[in-house]
Amino acid sequence: MRTELQRPRGTQDILAPESWRIERLHRLAFDTARQFGFEPLETPAFEQSGVFLKVGESTDVVQHERYAFTDAGGVSLTLRPEGTAAVARAYVENGLYNAPQPVRLFYWAPMFRRERPQALRYRQHIQFGAEVFGSADPSADAEVMLLSTRVVSLAGLSDPVIRVNSLGCSQCRPAYRQALVAYYRDREHAICQDCRLRLEQNPLRLLDCKVDVEARAGAPDVAEYWCTACRAHLERLMELVRSADGVIQRDSHLVRGFDYYSRTVFEVGHPRLGEATALFGGGRYDGLVESLDGPSTPGVGFGMGVERLLSALNDGFGALSAAGCYVAHRPGYATEAFELADRLRRQGLVCYSDLMDRSLKAQIRDAGRRAVGVVIVGAETDAPGQVVVRNLVSGEQQALAGDATVIADWWHRKFGSGSAVVVG
RNA sequence: GUGGAUGUAGCUCAGUUGGUUAGAGCACCAGGUUGUGGCCCUGGGGGUCGGGGGUUCGAAUCCCCUCAUUCACCCCA
Incomplete structure (x- = not known):
């Protein structure tokens, strides 16, 4: 905008x-x-x-x-x-x-x-x-x-x-400075406008000029002084x-x-x-x-x-691994999901949950962009208290007890310990 | 301070010699299909065409001014 x-x-x-x-x-x-x-x-x-x-x-x-x-x-x-x-x-x-x-x-x-x-x-x-x-x-x-x-x-x-x-x-330095000024004074007509200014204000910078390289080549070297x-x-x-x-x-x-x-x-x-x-x-x-x-x-x-x-530096420097976890929920389980997400954070995972009261479909779509896996809270055909964990990379999924320790354990086995790991 | 280039959607860009309500791709949102994302399909939101003035019946398009961005010089990280 x-x-x-x-x-x-x-x-x-x-x-x-x-x-x-x-x-x-x-x-x-x-x-x-x-x-x-x-x-x-x-x-x-x-x-x-x-x-x-x-x-x-x-x-x-x-x-x-x-x-x-x-x-x-x-x-x-x-x-x-x-x-x-x-x-x-x-x-x-x-x-x-x-x-x-x-x-x-x-x-x-x-x-x-x-x-x-x-x-x-x-x-x-x-x-x-x-x-x-x-x-x-x-x-x-x-x-x-x-x-x-x-x-x-x-x-x-x-x-x-x-x-x-x-x-x-x-x-x-003073002796060198004098020698440098003397050298350039003799060529004042042949040097660029910037250099004429340098000659007055800061002679040492004459050496820095990229235009008058010829004049510079013959200039006295500070090493001699x-x-x-x-x-x-x-x-x-x-x-x-x-x-x-x-x-x-x-x-x-x-x-x-x-x-x-x-x-x-x-x-x-x-x-x-x-x-x-x-x-x-x-x-x-x-x-x-x-x-x-x-x-x-x-x-x-x-x-x-x-x-x-x-x-x-190349792009690999500072690249973040995308091992984030998304806790999605079926209708009616917003509180459980919100709570579970935070329990998972305390287990060391990078964890997102829905903040827009969106449909399960929308949540999982969002998860696909932010995370490598999703935890779905809310029993359907599953046993009460269980959650479904789904690997968004491979597509495999399974039911697990809805316990943060159990889920984090599964997660670490699937995706490694890194969640917020910086690569490079 | 000096010189060049460029300004159209969040991003990358079309827009034919000036001619109707300004477009595409990506992104975003919703829906369909999928148990549950990606692929595909449908729909939607979003634009003072950088701003002002002028020419014209009519300007994103031509002219002038201005602002901004960007690249180079100077200098510096």
């Missing part, structure tokens, strides 16, 4: 079975994060605007894509466009710098960005992300990478390839990832759209999503906590697009 009150642009209503797939992935993400020793953190869906503005001076996500509003008290608030800044704020506010370091946190939360929607880009999307605070060691980088790729591979995607780069630190510490950091984290059978490659053109990254940046894509669409991305942000008025604290983390991961 057409309605004026459509959902806002770029948002989605997620129905089953997709909603079940999300739930399945949610469980997988929590279990995996737990295994790595990460703790779940929930932060508000909106923050004071300053939380994001302070750490995103030239990032599009906070400059041009914010959902911001002023509440009745005159406070400027922003719907969370990304996870890391909010988690860092919570780290500071809750004094987690006094907790045993490092602090490992993860989240699963909706993000809001006012951008033009397109394939796998929404104005509201879910991100699963994790952050490690307090460790500047490359093993922290390697651990979050491993956590992220583990979730991906456990979900059924084989061999995620991590592309990684180092943007250098406050010691070595790394200080020894930055070089060692990248080499060590790659070594560690590989020691755990991770697949990781340096990509000298990889840069990311957030200002706060230092040293490590990484991204993982997937063929099913197209080249330009990342499954997840992340990096190190050693100055972030400090810029949010916390003590100087290193950190590293990633954010993963749940919808994107799901779309890369």
Whole structure:
């Protein structure tokens, strides 16, 4: 039905079975994060605007894509466009710098960005992300990478390839930045309009351009400017990832759209999503906590697009087995059926019963769509107190005592233990 | 913010150079047949043809505007 009150642009209503797939992935993400020793953190869906503005001076996500509003008290608030800044704020506010370091946190939360929607880009999307605070060691980088790729591979995607780069630190990045700007200045007339803008606003992103690949090919490589510490950091984290059978490659053109990254940046894509669409991305942000008025604290983390991961997975992921049971009844036995259905649920079955006072025929037709078997309550030629159980797949049926334990037992023999079992 | 495509039933879509009460398949509901679903048969509900304006005796169809959706760029998950 057409309605004026459509959902806002770029948002989605997620129905089953997709909603079940999300739930399945949610469980997988929590279990995996737990295994790595990460703790779940929930932060508000909106923050004071300053939380994001302070750490995103030239990032599009906070400059041009914010959902911001002023509440009745005159406070400027922003719907969370990304996870890391909010988690860092919570780290500071809750004094987690006094907790045993490092602090490992993860989240699963909706993000809001006012951008033009397109394939796998929404104005509201879910991100699963994790952050490690307090460790500047490359093993922290390697651990979050491993956590992220583990979730991906456990979900059924084989061999995620991590592309990684180092943007250098406050010691070595300025020199590189200068060299890059100088290089592009000489070619300013030959580069695209977007690149001229990048040159002024965020030179590192020149490397990201897909149009001026020729100019990019001759551009200086940040690797030539790394200080020894930055070089060692990248080499060590790659070594560690590989020691755990991770697949990781340096990509000298990889840069990311957030200002706060230092040293490590990484991204993982997937063929099913197209080249330009990342499954997840992340990096190190050693100055972030400090810029949010916390003590100087290193950190590293990633954010993963749940919808994107799901779309890369095959349909089998999160598929529900259809071992449901339908308790139908003859006229006059509605109460008995309603009661039996609930007794069967307590025996572990997924159980439906008629809620529309329908004919037996209609009930069984409905059962054929929802369930694999039907229990018919109400004696006809059968002995009083008995029910008929019918296997809707094979067509066989028999009379049983109308006892929930007996019926559940028959059911489990016929259809296995699974009723609400999630496959995949 | 820039560019392209598309809007007819819950879904997927027909609708011939403008011409009577706008159709199909699937889905939904009821009935028939089946002890008791599926297959088959019959019937039913459901549409401001995205919206507004214009041309015309007459517009789903032609023109203009608008809204929405979608794809790409930018950027990102």
